[in-house]
Amino acid sequence: MALAHYYRILGLRTGASFGDVKLAYRNLARLYHPDTNPGDQLAKEKFIQVTQAYQALVNALPAEAVAAQRTASPTQT
Numbered sequence: 001m002a003l004a005h006y007y008r009i010l011g012l013r014t015g016a017s018f019g020d021v022k023l024a025y026r027n028l029a030r031l032y033h034p035d036t037n038p039g040d041q042l043a044k045e046k047f048i049q050v051t052q053a054y055q056a057l058v059n060a061l062p063a064e065a066v067a068a069q070r071t072a073s074p075t076q077t
Contacts, residue, residue: 003060006053018061025054 004014010024028050030036037043 001056003057006056009049009053010057018058021054021057021061025050029054 007014007016010016010021010028012020012024016024029047032043032047032050034040034044034047
């Protein structure tokens with residue numbers, strides 16, 4: 001599948017930065033997460049699409065870009 005499709009799923013322009021991809025994924029994952037929407041099959045399917053889009057985009061980004069962004073802004077625990 002074309003990467004442009006995955007950017008659209010996350011509501012981003014093609015070529016968005018890793019930080020933008022990560023932020024969009026987190027917001028959409030929180031919105032559609034099955035624990036937030038118990039019994040909502042449509043939300044579950046959307047959550048799966050969002051997760052697949054995020055994984056595809058992160059895997060397609062150059063490793064240096066991902067590593068640089070991860071060291072620049074550590075994730076919260």
